[in-house]
Amino acid sequence: MTTSLPERIGAVVRKRREALGLSQEAFADRIGMHRNYYGAIERGEKTMRLDTFERVAMGLEIEAWRLLKDGAG
Template structure:
């Protein structure tokens, strides 16, 4: 787990659960493998901007909302 990636993963998990989605559901909406989503949520995967955009679209939020827990 990379501590720099944890806030992003926690935001994705929180938003996914708030929308009543499973990792499998989110996988279908983003075309990412369920295991990949699990790794993102655990802070194990350093993802691309393209993946952030796909997740934000699937979760119906702005990409910035996924990064809101980061401070300068």
């Protein structure tokens, strides 16, 4: 079964968040997002708009293009 792009990006986002030592709740709070919505992003259930994608990347202290590149893998 092929993994969708939102699922692959969600996995990259989760890995980066965990590397920063942050819980989903702490990270969602850090970027001003509801934790349920953020959790859906990590699970690949939500396709992010570009502004949301940039907000997540900034919170993860990484360039947005790197997240996309790593998720496109």
